[in-house]
Amino acid sequence: MSTAKKTSLELFRLRKTLMTLADKEGRGTELVSVYVPPGKQISDVINMLRDEYGTASNIKSSTTRKNVMDAIVKVQQRLKLFKEAPETGLVIFCGAIPQNGPGSERIETYVIIPPEPINIYLYRCDARFHTEHLQEMLREKETYGILLVDSSQATLATLQGRRLEIVREMTSGVPGKTRAGGQSARRYERLRDMRLQEYFSRVGRYANETFLPIENFKGLILGGPGPTKLDFEKGDYLNYMLKDKIIDTIDTSYVEEQGVKEVVEKAPEIMRKVRYIEEKKIMQQFLYEIGHDTGMVTYGEEDVRRALESGAVRTLLLSEGLDIVRATLKCNACSYQEQQTVKGQMLTSFEQSLSGKPCPKCNAPSLGIAETQDLIENFAQLAEYTNAEVEIISGETEEGQMLKNSFGGIAAILRFRAQG
Numbered sequence: 001m002s003t004a005k006k007t008s009l010e011l012f013r014l015r016k017t018l019m020t021l022a023d024k025e026g027r028g029t030e031l032v033s034v035y036v037p038p039g040k041q042i043s044d045v046i047n048m049l050r051d052e053y054g055t056a057s058n059i060k061s062s063t064t065r066k067n068v069m070d071a072i073v074k075v076q077q078r079l080k081l082f083k084e085a086p087e088t089g090l091v092i093f094c095g096a097i098p099q100n101g102p103g104s105e106r107i108e109t110y111v112i113i114p115p116e117p118i119n120i121y122l123y124r125c126d127a128r129f130h131t132e133h134l135q136e137m138l139r140e141k142e143t144y145g146i147l148l149v150d151s152s153q154a155t156l157a158t159l160q161g162r163r164l165e166i167v168r169e170m171t172s173g174v175p176g177k178t179r180a181g182g183q184s185a186r187r188y189e190r191l192r193d194m195r196l197q198e199y200f201s202r203v204g205r206y207a208n209e210t211f212l213p214i215e216n217f218k219g220l221i222l223g224g225p226g227p228t229k230l231d232f233e234k235g236d237y238l239n240y241m242l243k244d245k246i247i248d249t250i251d252t253s254y255v256e257e258q259g260v261k262e263v264v265e266k267a268p269e270i271m272r273k274v275r276y277i278e279e280k281k282i283m284q285q286f287l288y289e290i291g292h293d294t295g296m297v298t299y300g301e302e303d304v305r306r307a308l309e310s311g312a313v314r315t316l317l318l319s320e321g322l323d324i325v326r327a328t329l330k331c332n333a334c335s336y337q338e339q340q341t342v343k344g345q346m347l348t349s350f351e352q353s354l355s356g357k358p359c360p361k362c363n364a365p366s367l368g369i370a371e372t373q374d375l376i377e378n379f380a381q382l383a384e385y386t387n388a389e390v391e392i393i394s395g396e397t398e399e400g401q402m403l404k405n406s407f408g409g410i411a412a413i414l415r416f417r418a419q420g
């Protein structure tokens with residue numbers, strides 16, 4: 001599976017973990033976060049932690065002191081498992097988390113190897129885990145171009161994560177509109193149009209040179225006050241490949257840096273929109289195949305599982321927030337084992353319903369849940385074995401809602417026609 005295709009699932013997993021971690025709270029200032037960038041000597045990090053351990057011995061509250069010191073030791077132990085920092089670095093979160101009210105704390109440790117290099121060296125001891133740098137990294141993968149244009153000025157900028165760079169500012173040299181009438185006014189307007197077209201060509205050329213070579217270029221946002229940007233868009237000033245990448249056109253009050261900042265403020269919304277457009281496209285293909293009865297799609301847990309197992313799935317579509325669990329039941333009296341699919345919220349009552357139920361093999365009332373796995377994870381693993389792409393589809397689009405409500409949140413586009 002290429003990295004690009006793996007992304008949606010990998011990011012989904014990491015995002016989910018980070019969301020859980022960000023919600024965790026310590027009783028005091030006792031949760032440790034350690035970021036180790038690639039190339040950093042592990043022994044340096046362990047030495048740094050030794051100093052922090054010394055500092056922690058001065059903490060007044062005995063519970064907090066013990067918890068911090070325990071966490072530091074745990075992190076050191078984990079670090080010792082690495083000869084060197086992985087290529088993308090290493091992040092460890094560790095601390096005493098209350099499980100069920102005060103006094104129920106248990107040390108939890110999370111080791112995360114980021115999907116991309118994390119270039120930050122950091123130790124923090126706080127009442128929460130510092131997940132924000134990883135969360136930022138999730139946003140930092142792609143670059144967006146910003147092009148602001150009106151008849152007097154143009155600004156080109158790039159936005160990667162939160163890093164904004166003004167690449168070029170240009171003035172048009174086009175004189176303002178004349179208010180006079182008559183013969184000379186028409187000549188003046190013709191001249192002005194020519195100058196405007198020259199200026200647009202210049203802006204287009206710089207935009208092509210600036211944005212086209214960028215790797216992971218996700219899209220171009222066109223802005224500026226008034227309708228000039230639309231005239232510019234309609235004309236043949238941008239290379240068609242760049243034109244294809246225009247994701248949004250927005251009104252800004254300014255064309256200079258201030259205008260760029262206006263765009264950046266709206267950027268998160270725009271980026272979400274980009275993903276929604278991707279999701280819509282994928283879903284529309286699925287719905288097309290369904291509508292035309294091509295036999296190249298399937299849906300529902302059982303059919304999709306079968307298709308996955310036979311290697312027939314090209315793209316697996318899963319609804320985000322699919323609350324379904326794959327439970328492995330085991331009999332404690334014999335070796336009997338089976339798997340069942342249960343709604344996440346029904347898991348407790350399902351487990352209760354097992355007590356007293358006879359085992360299908362030996363009849364002993366000894367069935368219990370041995371293991372549970374999120375259905376998304378379960379399917380994602382099956383997909384990985386057969387190089388199927390995985391797309392996690394949000395419920396934010398009409399099509400995404402359809403996947404969830406009409407197709408049980410599980411569907412697949414196939415490589416070859418299903419049998420039967």
Ligand SMILES: [Zn+2]
Nearest residue numbers: 331334359362
């Ligand atoms: Zn049994």
